[in-house]
Amino acid sequence: MTARTYKIAILAGDGIGKEVVPAGLAAIEAAIKNTGITIEWTELPWGCDYYLEKGRMMDEDGFERAATFDAIYLGAIGSPKVPDHIAVWDLLLPLRQRFQQYVNLRPMRLLPGLTSPLANRTSADIDMVCVRENSEGEYSGVGGRVHVGTGHEVAIQTGVFTRTGIERIVRYGFEVASKRPRKMLASATKSNALRHAMVMWDEVADIVAKDYPQVEYRKYHVDAIAARMVTNPGSLDVIVCSNLFGDILTDIGSAISGSLGIAPGANINPERTFPSMFEPIHGSAPDIAGKGIANPIGAIWAAAQMFDHLGQRDVHDRILGAVERVLAKGTVKTPDLGGKATTKELAAAVVSEI
Numbered sequence: 001m002t003a004r005t006y007k008i009a010i011l012a013g014d015g016i017g018k019e020v021v022p023a024g025l026a027a028i029e030a031a032i033k034n035t036g037i038t039i040e041w042t043e044l045p046w047g048c049d050y051y052l053e054k055g056r057m058m059d060e061d062g063f064e065r066a067a068t069f070d071a072i073y074l075g076a077i078g079s080p081k082v083p084d085h086i087a088v089w090d091l092l093l094p095l096r097q098r099f100q101q102y103v104n105l106r107p108m109r110l111l112p113g114l115t116s117p118l119a120n121r122t123s124a125d126i127d128m129v130c131v132r133e134n135s136e137g138e139y140s141g142v143g144g145r146v147h148v149g150t151g152h153e154v155a156i157q158t159g160v161f162t163r164t165g166i167e168r169i170v171r172y173g174f175e176v177a178s179k180r181p182r183k184m185l186a187s188a189t190k191s192n193a194l195r196h197a198m199v200m201w202d203e204v205a206d207i208v209a210k211d212y213p214q215v216e217y218r219k220y221h222v223d224a225i226a227a228r229m230v231t232n233p234g235s236l237d238v239i240v241c242s243n244l245f246g247d248i249l250t251d252i253g254s255a256i257s258g259s260l261g262i263a264p265g266a267n268i269n270p271e272r273t274f275p276s277m278f279e280p281i282h283g284s285a286p287d288i289a290g291k292g293i294a295n296p297i298g299a300i301w302a303a304a305q306m307f308d309h310l311g312q313r314d315v316h317d318r319i320l321g322a323v324e325r326v327l328a329k330g331t332v333k334t335p336d337l338g339g340k341a342t343t344k345e346l347a348a349a350v351v352s353e354i
C-alpha cells in the first residue's frame with residue numbers, strides 16, 4: 001500500500017448510475033481507511049439532466065477538465081428523455097475515444113453464493129475476462145444518412161478497423177491471458193461474412209499469437225462464441241473482440257453470472273497519457289431507476305478495478321474480497337439476484353464487511 005493522494009472525478013450520470021455510484025464511493029472510503037491514501041473527489045454533474053437544462057451533455061471545456069484527473073468513476077449515461085445516440089455520442093463514447101481508452105476490460109465471474117440462469121453451474125464454470133476493443137471498429141461513428149425521411153433513404157454505418165488498433169488490443173488480450181492460470185485466449189471473429197475487417201483481424205491476431213506460445217489461442221466466430229458462453233462457459237477464459245462484439249458478449253457474460261448488475265468494466269488507456277474510466281457494464285435502467293433496488297455490485301467492483309489500475313492492488317482485493325464474502329453468505333441480495341435487499345442495504349453489508 002503506497003500513501004498517495006488521487007484526484008478522481010465522479011460522473012454518476014443518469015438513472016441508477018446515481019444510485020450505484022454512492023455505493024461504490026462508500027466501499028472506497030471504507031477500503032482506504034488507515035492506508036495513507038487520500039482522495040480529492042470532484043463531482044461532474046454531466047449527463048441527461050444537465051443536457052435538459054443546458055442543451056449539452058458536458059461542459060464546453062469538459063475534455064480538458066476531465067483530463068486533469070487520475071481516474072474517472074462513472075455510473076451510467078442515458079435517459080428516456082434524451083435520444084440515446086445524443087447522450088452516448090456527446091459524452092460516453094467521446095470520453096473513451098479521446099482519452100484513448102482502447103481497452104475495455106470486463107471480467108465475468110459467477111461469484112460464490114450467486115445462482116446462474118444456466119442450470120447446474122457453479123463458480124468453477126464461469127470465470128472469463130473480455131478484452132474488448134474500445135476505440136474504433138463498429139463504434140467509429142463514421143457514416144451518414146441521405147434522403148432522410150424519403151422512401152429511398154440511405155444510412156451508411158462504417159466499421160473502421162486499423163492494423164494498429166487490432167494489434168494492440170490482441171496483444172493486450174494475450175498479456176492478460178498469459179497471466180491467468182488457464183492461459184487461454186479466444187479471439188471472436190466473423191471473418192466468414194465480414195470479409196475485409198475481420199479477415200484482417202484474424203491475420204493480425206495470428207501474427208501476435210506467435211509471440212505467446214505459452215497461451216492456448218483459438219478463433220471462434222462470434223455467433224458460436226455467444227452460444228459457447230451459454231452451453232460451455234467453462235471452456236472460455238480470456239476473450240478478445242471488437243467493440244460491438246464485446247458489448248454483446250459481456251451482457252451475456254454478466255447475465256450468466258447472475259445479473260446485468262454484476263459485471264464491471266475498466267476503460268483503460270494503457271499508456272496512461274489520459275485518465276482511465278471505470279463503470280459497471282449495465283446502463284441507467286430506467287425501468288427500475290428511483291426505486292432504490294439497483295444492484296450495486298458492478299459499480300463496487302468497478303471501483304475495485306480503479307484501484308488496481310492506480311497501482312493499489314490491496315485496495316482492489318479488500319473491496320472485491322468483501323463483495324465475495326457478502327454474496328457467499330447469501331443473506332443480502334437485491335431483487336435481480338432473487339433477494340429483497342435495497343441498493344443501500346447491499347452496499348452497507350459490503351462496507352461493514354470491509
Ligand code: NAD
Nearest residue numbers: 076077078079084260261281282283284285288294295336
Ligand atoms: P440497462 O443495462 O440499463 O438495463 C437492461 C435491464 O437490466 C433492465 O431490465 C434493467 O432493470 C436491468 N439492470 C441493469 N442494471 C441493473 C442493476 N444494477 N440492478 C438490477 N437490474 C439491472 O440497458 P438498456 O435498458 O438497454 O439501456 C437503458 C439506458 O442505459 C439507455 O439509455 C442506454 O443507452 C443506456 N446504457 C448506458 C450504458 C453506460 O452508460 N455505459 C450502458 C448500457 C446502456
Ligand code: IPM
Nearest residue numbers: 088092093247265281282283
Ligand atoms: C456499454 C454500453 C455502451 C456500449 C453504450 C451505452 C454505447 O452498452 O458500456 O456496454 O455499447 O459500449
Ligand code: MN
Nearest residue numbers: 247248251281
Ligand atoms: Mn453494453
